[in-house]
Amino acid sequence: MIQYKAPMRDIQFLINDVFDFQSHYKNIPGGEEASPEMVDAILGEAARFSEEVLSPLYQVGDEGCTFDNGEVTTPKGFKEAYKQYVDGGWQGMSAPVAYGGQGLPLSLGVVKSEMMATANWVWNMYPGLSMGAMNTVYMHGTEEQKQTYLIPMTEGRWTGTMCLTEPQCGTDLGQVKTKAELNADGSYNLTGTKIFISSGEHDFTDNIVHIVLARLPNAPEGTRGISLFIVPKFNVNADGSLGERNPVTCGSIEHKMGIHGSSTCVMNFDNAKGFLIGPENKGLQCMFTFMNTARIGTSIQGVGAAELSFQGALPYARDRRSMRSLSGKKSPDKVADAIIVHPDVRRMLLTQKAIAEGGRAMLYYAAMLADKMTAAHDRGDTKGYEEWDDKLGFQTPILKAFLTELGYEAANHGVQVYGGHGFIKEWGMEQIIRDTQIAKLYEGTTGVQALDLLGRKVLMGKLKPFNDFREVVSEFIITHENKAEMKPFIKQLKRSMLAWRINTMRIAYKASKDRDMVGSASVDYLMYSGYIVMAFFWAKMADAAFTQLKSGGDADFYRAKIQTAEFYYDRMLPRAKGHGKMMLKDPKSLMQMKDEHFSF
Amino acid sequence: MIQYKAPMRDIQFLINDVFDFQSHYKNIPGGEEASPEMVDAILGEAARFSEEVLSPLYQVGDEGCTFDNGEVTTPKGFKEAYKQYVDGGWQGMSAPVAYGGQGLPLSLGVVKSEMMATANWVWNMYPGLSMGAMNTVYMHGTEEQKQTYLIPMTEGRWTGTMCLTEPQCGTDLGQVKTKAELNADGSYNLTGTKIFISSGEHDFTDNIVHIVLARLPNAPEGTRGISLFIVPKFNVNADGSLGERNPVTCGSIEHKMGIHGSSTCVMNFDNAKGFLIGPENKGLQCMFTFMNTARIGTSIQGVGAAELSFQGALPYARDRRSMRSLSGKKSPDKVADAIIVHPDVRRMLLTQKAIAEGGRAMLYYAAMLADKMTAAHDRGDTKGYEEWDDKLGFQTPILKAFLTELGYEAANHGVQVYGGHGFIKEWGMEQIIRDTQIAKLYEGTTGVQALDLLGRKVLMGKLKPFNDFREVVSEFIITHENKAEMKPFIKQLKRSMLAWRINTMRIAYKASKDRDMVGSASVDYLMYSGYIVMAFFWAKMADAAFTQLKSGGDADFYRAKIQTAEFYYDRMLPRAKGHGKMMLKDPKSLMQMKDEHFSF
Known part of the structure; x- marks a missing residue:
């Protein structure tokens, strides 16, 4: 079993010595809140939560979710960890103050997310996916929608999902078939099937807010005819209390190579009540507005896999004794030398280390670009927003694909360092490979x-x-x-x-x-x-x-x-x-x- | 579910057009038996067995073995398939006629093994490991040992294992601690624990012949003090019938990333009766004599993974429709083009194909060297044997490591071609990755x-x-x-x-x-x-x-x-x-x- 330890020294090196976050924060709204003391306190607390609460649940999560008659039970301890997370106010850390958040810079949120995601990627998918839904409502929702849906999600009382993929299409969303028909009251009835919906159903919260791509009657074919809807699991009364159950149900969960603790749901919409978000037929454009930040989120999985696998491999390489160094015995009093003396074992460890630390630097740099982009957006500077979005947009496909490919490689090195033992589940090393495989596939291969x-x-x-x-x-x-x-x-x-x-x-x-x-x-x-x-x-x-x-x-x-x-x-x-x-x-x-x- | 189809056209291209096996067989003992008609008949039958019997059991095998109180039950259908295999006389195909085999060239056996191993690597491990034990007894056993143990293994009535690894050592076998103490009757009592013993216990056969590395009292330390023993699960009476149960028992089976259908056993030797094979303290040298052929065996897994994953990915790439070709619509009447039009999908498919076919060529070439080596051995030509062994010995680490690394890569491409669906168990694509991971680890990382x-x-x-x-x-x-x-x-x-x-x-x-x-x-x-x-x-x-x-x-x-x-x-x-x-x-x-x- 691998015990995650937050690499605080490495993180501080980046935010202080390399990128000087404090200077950067001078020009970022919310930056004034992020004093050195505040940053230390937040990161210390995030590290503690990641190490003590999330890390011990990583291998437990591999047991998977169970599905029974539309209900999903998450792995033992996941729900309780989520409650602590909500109580700690973590979900709203970088969310707007106006909607229940603390308004701290996004980059600080990335550092926090990196710790939690490295300790337990699978658990972190639940709050992580919810941020996608929060972003959508924040960027494109009406004030009423923000009040109704964004605040409970920011507070972590509810979670959100992104319902894009259908059986016949993933990348090519122009093929989406789910239908949305207008009701007399201005709401819509949605009918169709969505697959691969992460956190589509779970036992963390009372309500789940689905953001759904669907097609209006007579909408143009292809990508120009897709609209975006909010479909809550439970309809929400005017006073914010939960109303009747909406006919959006989980038909089954997938049996997957990894991320077993994350519920990957088939969601059936059977005349489910939904609300248009953003303009008609502009659903895909709306989605794309925060694609860059979503991809930063996925790239964290690559960095996390490299870091966690390195943390698992290093103590083993120091303890396990096999053969002698070719340049002379290093522990002559022992039965053999520790394998860390062998150049090829060092090559694998250093590769993991270089990927984790190099990837983290790329990630934090992108997070700083995202801070600047968000700042421009919040001050209504469209041109500035687009410029920073372009700069970030150049980084994100590299971050997402390069870092997840390398993170996967690093996870493989971790198993190789263990030799045959790496293949055995109890050590936890092979789980990192299985969990990281998906990082090369979702959010765009x-x-x-x-x-x-x-x-x-x-x-x-x-x-x-x-x-x-x-x-x-x-x-x-x-x-x-x-x-x-x-x-x-x-x-x-x-x-x-x-x-x-x-x-x-x-x-x-x-x-x-x-x-x-x-x-x-x-x-x-x-x-x-x-x-x-x-x-x-x-x-x-x-x-x-x-x-x-x-x-x-x-x-x-x-x-x-x-x-x-x-x-x-x-x-x-x-x-x-x-x-x-x-x-x-x-x-x-x-x-x-x-x-x-x-x-x- | 992937249905394996033996790539007969590709195989024939190699054995006829590229390597001209018929000319090669002129100088190989047993080669005269391998007429074109015989080769066709054997490969046709091997293809049928692989496609119809083994391939449908591949995903079934992923359910795994069950362990109960020392007994192992293999996945449903495995045992019955093994019976058909034994009835077909497959195990002894390339084994010496004097000990129940058919004496056909080893290279023909490799072609047969490649088909069976590609259709169902995990099932094929049971007979495959047994060949290692057969080789040991053939090369180093006494005539009596050959009569007692080799013939039943060649006939497939019994299987064999190789018991090398212990908890504290895998690669560094000089650390082996299992003890063997001489009894008055010339037999030995073995005591110790071996781990990672593939096929250590199963329900295929009445008896299992363990080949065990152990240390005599007062043996020199390290690699120079290791001897080799035969330890049967059931002792064998003079008439060849089974006698009493030997105290060599399976303590548990491992929970692994893949090859779930292969029993990976902890074997406890508790004063188990054993018989010295080969000279005292020369156990490791004896093992090394057929290391080259064993490594050819493992390299087949790389070729097989590439071939099977390619066979799984190709039909999907032809069927799945997503986006349009950048050089113009290829199926304008369809909702989108098949993904095989996209250059990067072709890159992945062609990489798989080039690995499978290139790897197969490397494999068959090595098998021809092994034929020549075996021929020299059988005619008592020590110098010739060593020469061919050297030539083969140069190829084998490349075959083993390069082909398993590339086979693993190919399996990854197969999953990428499927996109998110590749991560879902039911398609069978992710299983190939999990099963192939071990190929980079066992038989030497x-x-x-x-x-x-x-x-x-x-x-x-x-x-x-x-x-x-x-x-x-x-x-x-x-x-x-x-x-x-x-x-x-x-x-x-x-x-x-x-x-x-x-x-x-x-x-x-x-x-x-x-x-x-x-x-x-x-x-x-x-x-x-x-x-x-x-x-x-x-x-x-x-x-x-x-x-x-x-x-x-x-x-x-x-x-x-x-x-x-x-x-x-x-x-x-x-x-x-x-x-x-x-x-x-x-x-x-x-x-x-x-x-x-x-x-x-």
């Missing part, structure tokens, strides 16, 4: 994220968000290239950035001649970009560590940061080479085979 | 295989087996470099072979200065080598396909082979680049961090 990055963000964006980010890195390079200790990093980073630019232009040119180039290059391009982006953040971290070292900071800690950066540049960044070569190939070798010739 | 390849086979072998293989490839290059159609392949293959040689010498030089270089470079070196070895076999397949095309063979089939080879060279071989760069790095970035600084 890796392939879908890659198309979003290369097709939409880079090419349709005419390289604007790409160049914006390049400028951020260039500025860093220019400021640091004369620092002796940074030279090895800057040299490689500079070369990588140049290659990235040239290769992006090459792909853009090829794509202008052959539309299949985008899909052919996309996943390799995303992974290639991811390795370079992470290299930038490792350089930033190395620089911060050098600075702290000079000013007499904890030498062991900062030296380990620099050593991890060196590891990353030596043994992870070169992976970009292969992707870089493959993404430039003509689509021919992918496209030439006829569908019917794939097998004989 | 990827890390252990990599040390075997670089440390033992390449460096301690003074590059001899490496150069032997290079010669095989060089000969192919020389013979084919002037064929116009082969030029693109030969050019890249030649360049890769040159780089492989230079890089190997560089590593050898660095390793002579720093012993940690071996472990630092090993896994990247293994993967790098694997991609180049597979490139050679794809070139060979492309050449065979071009030849058949010219002589009027089935154009669609052969063209698809060439297209797959092109895909491999374009989009898989470049992965070697990154590994090639990383393996040359100094060990410093792996070794410099102090153990206690991995976390704070």
Whole structure:
């Protein structure tokens, strides 16, 4: 069993030494609340809750939910943990004060979420999904809808879901068939079946607020004919009390590879009463407005998997004795050396560590962009909002796909460190693989994220968000290239950035001649970009560590940061080479085979 | 549910067009029996059994074994399938005629095993493990031991196990503690605990023959003090009938990530009666004599995972409709295009296909080397035996580790093709990932295989087996470099072979200065080598396909082979680049961090 311990030292390094959250908060609404003392107190309490309450429930959760006649019972202890979470006011931490929240910066919420999600991803899905619903109501709901639905969700008294997928469509939401028909009172009757609805039914709260994509009669076909509705499990009376049960019911829960403790529901809408949210037929656009923040949420799963698996593997590598170091016995008095002496075991541990810490840096950076975007939105600065949204939008497909792919890899290393024992359930290591598998699939698969990055963000964006980010890195390079200790990093980073630019232009040119180039290059391009982006953040971290070292900071800690950066540049960044070569190939070798010739 | 279909056309291509098994069989004992008609009949029957009997039991097997008071019940239908297998005489197909087998070439047995293992890897573990025990008794047993134990195992009436691992050691077998004490009658009493014993207990057969590593009193410490014993579940009377129950019992079975249908047993030896096999204290050497063939066995799991996952993903990619091709609608009359039109879906399918078919070629080639090795052994040609063993020994760590890593990757692509549905158990796609995970762990982890390849086979072998293989490839290059159609392949293959040689010498030089270089470079070196070895076999397949095309063979089939080879060279071989760069790095970035600084 793995006991999660919040990596406070690593987190503080990022928010203090690397990103200086305190300066950042000066320009963010709610930032004034986030004093150093407040931040410490919040993170300390989040760490305690994650370590003491959530972590012990991680393996318990693998027993799964039970389904009986439309009711879902969550794993033992989940409901009680949720009550503590609600009592702690955690759900509304970064939500608007006007609707029951504390209005603290989103970035602080991300740090909190990261801890809870790492300790117990599956449990965290319940409040996590609810935030998606909260965002929708906040961004597109009427004042009345906010009062009725947003406040109880912010307080955690109710939870929310996102009901998008149907049996015939997931990515391609234009195929949605669920129907919504107008009633005389202005409400709608929804009929249809939604699948893969996380937290669609559970025993945490009295009410569940479903946000549902459906089609009005005579709506245009495809994506232009989808509208968004609020469908509560229990209708809500004028005084906010619960009224009659709405005919939206859970037909079954899925049997899955992992995340067993998360209820994945088939939801049947049988003339269920719903309320339009946002404009008619603009449901998908409304959804997309907070897609970026939702994807940040999923990318946390990658960072969390890497961190948790690392925390599981490290003590085992220190304890387990097998064989002798090839460079001479390290524990001559023991029957064998601890396996952490073996270079390949170190390679796996350092890979996990580099992914967890590098991924966390990418995540916090994106969270700061989201703070700025939210700030612009709240002050009604549409142009500013769009600019920050673009900058964030360039990061999110990389965060979501690259970090979940690498988190999954890290979870695999964790199992390998254990050898055969990693395959045994009781250690908890294999569960991380099973739970993380889904991260590459939901909220848009890796392939879908890659198309979003290369097709939409880079090419349709005419390289604007790409160049914006390049400028951020260039500025860093220019400021640091004369620092002796940074030279090895800057040299490689500079070369990588140049290659990235040239290769992006090459792909853009090829794509202008052959539309299949985008899909052919996309996943390799995303992974290639991811390795370079992470290299930038490792350089930033190395620089911060050098600075702290000079000013007499904890030498062991900062030296380990620099050593991890060196590891990353030596043994992870070169992976970009292969992707870089493959993404430039003509689509021919992918496209030439006829569908019917794939097998004989 | 995935219905396995034996890829007969692909198999025939290899055994006829690429490797010409019939010519090969001319020099192999038992080869005369393997006439084209016989081969066709055997493979046809193996295909039928795999498709009709084993494949439908694959998902059933995921329900797992049940354990009750020392008894193991295998999944429903497993036992009956095993009876059919025994009745078909499959277990002894490649076993010596003198001990109840049919004496057919081992390579033919590999083709048969590949089909059965792909249809249902988990079921196939029971007869597969038994072959390890059969090999041990055949190679090291006395004539009496062969009569008593080998014949019933060959006939499938009994099965065998290999009892190596103990709680404190897996790879490092020098730590084995199980004791064997001599009795007055020449037998031994064994006491100890073995873990992870596949098929240690089951309901297939009346008796189980355990091959056990144990330590004699006063044996030297470490690996030089381990002996090998036969410990039957039931003692065997002089007439071959079963005598009393031996106190070797299954204490529990493991709860695992996958291969649920395979019983993974804790075996308790409580003064169990055993018989020494092979010389005292030479148990590990005896084990190693057939390590190469055992590893071929495990590598089949990689090929099988790629093939089965491909077979599961392809029909889904043809049926599932989502979005439109970026190069224009392909099915304008349908709601969306089938996802096989999307380049990235094709990339995943072609990767699976290239792994399955390329891996199969590597596997059959190794099986031919094993045929030659066995032939030398059987004619008492020690020198010839060692030579072929060396050649095979160079291939086996690559086969075992590279093919299981790639098979696992392929299984992941299979899930990605399904999107969220891949995560749901009922489709069967996620089971392949869970079942294949263990392939990277047992029979020596990827890390252990990599040390075997670089440390033992390449460096301690003074590059001899490496150069032997290079010669095989060089000969192919020389013979084919002037064929116009082969030029693109030969050019890249030649360049890769040159780089492989230079890089190997560089590593050898660095390793002579720093012993940690071996472990630092090993896994990247293994993967790098694997991609180049597979490139050679794809070139060979492309050449065979071009030849058949010219002589009027089935154009669609052969063209698809060439297209797959092109895909491999374009989009898989470049992965070697990154590994090639990383393996040359100094060990410093792996070794410099102090153990206690991995976390704070």
